Amino acid sequence: MASSPSISASLGSRVCLVLLLGLMTMAFSCEHTSGGDEAATPGADGSADETTACVLDEACESFYRCIESTCQVPPAMSGKRDEDTPVLSFFSPDAEMPEEGGEPLASFYTELALTAAEQSRGLMYRPHMRDDWGMLFVYPAERSLSFWMKNTLIPLDMIFIDDAGEVVGVVEMAEPQTLSPRRVDRPARYVFEINGGLSAELGIGEGTRVRFEHMEGHHTPRR
Secondary structure (H helix, E strand, O other): OOHHHHHHHHHHHHHHHHHHHHHHHHHHHHHHHOOOOOOOOOOOOOOOOOEEOOOOOOHHHOOOOOOOOOOOHHHHOOOOOOOOEEEEEEEEEOOOHHOOOOOOOEEEEEEEEOOOHHHHHHHOOOOOOOOOOOEEEEEEEEEOEOOOOOOOOOOOOEEOOOOOOOEEEEEEEEOOOOOOOOOOOOOEEEEEEEEOHHHHOOOOOOOOOEEEEEEOOOOOOOO
């Protein structure tokens, strides 16, 4: 038996209403879930989502450092610097004395590792580092220093520097994620870590002299 016209019209209206409600629900759901629930990621300029407050690096996860009271991508990765950023310049032994304006072999912008916690973490977990940056470990006095590559993801050169500002030895191309101790035969007050292979490429070795800029006096060479 064919349905009567009035029943067909009624069913058609109900079907249209159900479909319309369904489409409205789907549209609301898509709009609701497209908000800011995604994990925070570093921006294109290397800055972190500045929402994690901190006082010390220990409050920051992974490779992040506490900068301006928030956990941020370290400058040796992002390249962010200003006129007060520490700089280390390296001079060949037979070049003019650094204070006389001689031409350096190379200059690096520098992150400082001053506290025990900063030195313990060092360059751990970093997937890369800029070639014009490094990290300087500063100790109160000269002593025998030994470093390892635990949780370090990139090969490094370790430049050992005494309290006269002279390179006393270089460990080249330290292998990532290895625990064997890296040291040189002479005491040092500083260790400067840069990307692996740069020391040989730039001519930095034993006897190279170092100029420290934009650092507090008690952190610079005393002899």
